[in-house]
Amino acid sequence: MKIPAPQHSGAVGVARPRLEAPDKVAGKARYAADAAVPGSAFGYVVTAPVARGRVRHIDSEAVRGMPGVVGVLDHRNAPRLNPEAGNFFGPDGSLRLLQDDAIPYAGRPVALVVAETFEQARTAAAALRIDYATATHDTGFAADHPSARPASTAFGPDAEIGDVEAELAASAVIVDERYRTPEQHGAAMEPHSATAWWEDGRLQVLDCNQGPFTMAMTLAVLLRLDPAQVRIRAEHVGGGFGSKSMLGPHLVLAAMATTVLDRPVRVTLTRAQVFQTVAMRPATEQRLRIGADTDGRLRALHHEAAFAGSPIAEYVENCPEPSKVLYAAPAIRTRLTTVPLDILPPYSVRGPGLTPGSFALESAMDEVAERLGMDPVDVRLRNEPAAGPVTGLPFRGRNLAACLHEGARRFAWHTRDHRPRRRREGGLLIGTGMAATCFSTGALPSSATITAETDGTYTVAIGASDIGTGARTALTAIAADALDVGPERIRLRIADSDLGLAWAAGGSRGTTSWAWAITMAAAELRAAAPATRPFTVSADTSEAFAALPYAERHAYSAVFTQVAVDPATGEIRVRRLLGVFAVGRIVNPLLARSQAVGGLITGLSTALHEDGTRDRVTGRNANPDFAGYHIAAHADVPGIEAHFVPDHDPDDPSGIKGIGEIGTVGTAAAIANAVWHATGTRQRTLPLRLDRVLEPGRTEGDLPVR
Amino acid sequence: MSDRTRSAITLHANGDARALTVDNRRTLLDALRDDLGLTGAKKGCDHGQCGACTVLVNGRRVVSCLTLAAAADGSEVTTVEGLAGADRLSPLQEAFVRLDGLQCGFCTPGQLCSATAVLAEHAAGWPSAATRPDRPYAPGRPTPALDAAEIRERMSGNLCRCGAYPQIVRAVLEAARDTAAEHAHTPETGAADLEESHA
Structure with a gap:
């Protein structure tokens, strides 16, 4: 099909405020918990305080008579669920709620108390007496834990090219270090909420999630319903960051409750329950062995990673991915291990795999530069691969070098004295650091429907989700250019599972996947050149996706930062944070920049603050709130700089890549490297807590320069 | 309408006097959202730690999740819905x-x-x-x-x-x-x- 290129030079590439911003600043945008569904009852989740054991008895009868109580669901009266239901990696036991008396992790929902009002439900839930039989639990993660086993190869096998040991033996310098990262939470500002009800034989759900279509399909399997019987909508979503990319416990419980009680039920998680029942990024422990020649060329790259898992669901925290992509080396070995424990099954959080993985790799690369006395930027540039270092496949738009050059130029990196602990301001030590990184990109099958309306407008329907990414605004621009009209003539419908097959806002593949479907539908509509309106076409990218050539597809970034460290208190202040990104064609510079800046801030937060802690005695989250689990606040964040270099994916019709995760990925290593440059001490465990950084005995004015 | 568990109160929400009877346990946030339909204020943590529920009570900012509705009786409450002028945003x-x-x-x-x-x-x-x-x-x-x-x-x-x-x-x-x-x-x-x- 040959279509003339669009002539309307309009929407893509132009900075425009997000379409829903006027509603959001006026308080008019309706999120899941804002829906006023008539006749709704409120469900309050009851969670297990023990990390392993079983429910011996739940005294439901005692609370059924309390004021306003409509019903109590537990494993004795809840609908039976399909054990085959799961996620991207396979069956997921964290979906099978209230099916038996087993407790596989602390925070496991064991009952739902439903009442006329929120207060009544909360009071009755607090009064619900439950007896537990407690078993010995194990939540202590370590890479050499006896239950460690090879991780799933869902993201590809371990790498094994060349002879790592021989290359290490021949290397001029060798770095061999271990790195640790804690549990980290998505911690979207909107707690998970769903309102569910049956209407004309269909289960209707107002939810907050990252992909209504995939949620509806999973829920249909779980409840053994015809997929056509399930409709999930999520018009406005208060952030996701992975935490809304799987079917949440709130939705499963609301669906079961409305089925049993025959009235609309809203279930909203408390903030503590979000921490306890919604999957987190697992703790990791990694070992990097890198051997290099005196000129900075790598000989061997060995990246071993272990992450905490669960016996009831598979997941892959793909830490070694950057070691398969970023640098050329004659020998590369990766190993990925999971350690099943009595914890909530982990799942993707912003920048999955690469956020901890690049912290380890890019910290180790900085150590290589240190031992060689080289500029860390030069070490990276010296090891640019011509093709995929492990796969041998061609790169599609590899612009890491451009990011490094542009970042170094903007940061005035050439003025840096690479020796550590050389710069001070009063009692503060000042340092700079950088990191390079990548995140895999691409598109996944989606469908779109476009109707040319009689009034000259176009209704574009796609099962996309706008979780704050700007997808609604970006896709409107994509549709306008693809249809060769102004964006004011586009009416976009999203966030509804009835709109058909669509990938979720996840894996940095949302906008890419949806834009492709819209572009394809628009091309078919223009080819049809309808004489009468309304006229509707639909397109599905499944075949085009299957026909894509195998290639190395990634976004890239280089992150530069300056920190000030007070060795007397251990306090680190990030003074400057600059990211340069190669993320394909930029659809909307204003919104793209916001997303990249936000990613850098999340990275700053993981570097300095976020520390999901488990009480070894109880196995519970020890800090399930924003006082204990601090995320970066206004005062933690300086002015942030994000810039884009020219880039495009030649195989994508819109030339775009994803921006959602790449901003987060490189930041922790850059900050840790800057802290080393300031203090002379390597930090290999996140977060860079005060107690890890402070120098005992130091007081103000007592700062020997080493 | 008041009894041991409920209170009759008036909230002057964005300039409108709104009379309602609230459960004494009800927070100002829940009263605004669920009784008055002012869902602009958001419940992000219910513990005063995130600030998503911030509203103005008699001109001062408060976290409405830590404010009981009954304690706000008679107050002027401004929510995000009340920040804009008649025909334009602030x-x-x-x-x-x-x-x-x-x-x-x-x-x-x-x-x-x-x-x-x-x-x-x-x-x-x-x-x-x-x-x-x-x-x-x-x-x-x-x-x-x-x-x-x-x-x-x-x-x-x-x-x-x-x-x-x-x-x-x-x-x-x-x-x-x-x-x-x-x-x-x-x-x-x-x-x-x-x-x-x-x-």
Whole structure:
């Protein structure tokens, strides 16, 4: 099909405020918990305080008579669920709620108390007496834990090219270090909420999630319903960051409750329950062995990673991915291990795999530069691969070098004295650091429907989700250019599972996947050149996706930062944070920049603050709130700089890549490297807590320069 | 309508007197959202730790999740729905839209209510922990202009997980400048405060 290129030079590439911003600043945008569904009852989740054991008895009868109580669901009266239901990696036991008396992790929902009002439900839930039989639990993660086993190869096998040991033996310098990262939470500002009800034989759900279509399909399997019987909508979503990319416990419980009680039920998680029942990024422990020649060329790259898992669901925290992509080396070995424990099954959080993985790799690369006395930027540039270092496949738009050059130029990196602990301001030590990184990109099958309306407008329907990414605004621009009209003539419908097959806002593949479907539908509509309106076409990218050539597809970034460290208190202040990104064609510079800046801030937060802690005695989250689990606040964040270099994916019709995760990925290593440059001490465990950084005995004015 | 567990109260919400009977356990946040339909204020943590529920009570910012509705009886309550004028957004709201001071938008109502109060607190001469010792607030002296550090300090009770902080700070600075200009006052705020790029 040959279509003339669009002539309307309009929407893509132009900075425009997000379409829903006027509603959001006026308080008019309706999120899941804002829906006023008539006749709704409120469900309050009851969670297990023990990390392993079983429910011996739940005294439901005692609370059924309390004021306003409509019903109590537990494993004795809840609908039976399909054990085959799961996620991207396979069956997921964290979906099978209230099916038996087993407790596989602390925070496991064991009952739902439903009442006329929120207060009544909360009071009755607090009064619900439950007896537990407690078993010995194990939540202590370590890479050499006896239950460690090879991780799933869902993201590809371990790498094994060349002879790592021989290359290490021949290397001029060798770095061999271990790195640790804690549990980290998505911690979207909107707690998970769903309102569910049956209407004309269909289960209707107002939810907050990252992909209504995939949620509806999973829920249909779980409840053994015809997929056509399930409709999930999520018009406005208060952030996701992975935490809304799987079917949440709130939705499963609301669906079961409305089925049993025959009235609309809203279930909203408390903030503590979000921490306890919604999957987190697992703790990791990694070992990097890198051997290099005196000129900075790598000989061997060995990246071993272990992450905490669960016996009831598979997941892959793909830490070694950057070691398969970023640098050329004659020998590369990766190993990925999971350690099943009595914890909530982990799942993707912003920048999955690469956020901890690049912290380890890019910290180790900085150590290589240190031992060689080289500029860390030069070490990276010296090891640019011509093709995929492990796969041998061609790169599609590899612009890491451009990011490094542009970042170094903007940061005035050439003025840096690479020796550590050389710069001070009063009692503060000042340092700079950088990191390079990548995140895999691409598109996944989606469908779109476009109707040319009689009034000259176009209704574009796609099962996309706008979780704050700007997808609604970006896709409107994509549709306008693809249809060769102004964006004011586009009416976009999203966030509804009835709109058909669509990938979720996840894996940095949302906008890419949806834009492709819209572009394809628009091309078919223009080819049809309808004489009468309304006229509707639909397109599905499944075949085009299957026909894509195998290639190395990634976004890239280089992150530069300056920190000030007070060795007397251990306090680190990030003074400057600059990211340069190669993320394909930029659809909307204003919104793209916001997303990249936000990613850098999340990275700053993981570097300095976020520390999901488990009480070894109880196995519970020890800090399930924003006082204990601090995320970066206004005062933690300086002015942030994000810039884009020219880039495009030649195989994508819109030339775009994803921006959602790449901003987060490189930041922790850059900050840790800057802290080393300031203090002379390597930090290999996140977060860079005060107690890890402070120098005992130091007081103000007592700062020997080493 | 009052009894041992319920109270009849009146909330003057965004200028409208609204009489209602509330469960004594009901927070102001839940009363606004579920009884008055003012769902702009958001419940992000219910513990006063995130600031998404921030509203103005008698002109002062409070976290409405830690305020009992019964205790707010008779109060003037301004929510995000009440910040705009009759036919246009407030300068702060306009700046948030123009400068992209939001992403998912969930914390935005709290950020806006908080920022509205920050401008008022600053105009009233309230110092903050970030106030520079060489530019103190003092009776009879001109109020030092807000700068980015002041705004970051004063807004730190409002978390934003999307990381819209730099754009929010810029929006508050621009709104402060516009407000100051309307009052024919020359602020000390310089271009360096607004434009933090090192490029």
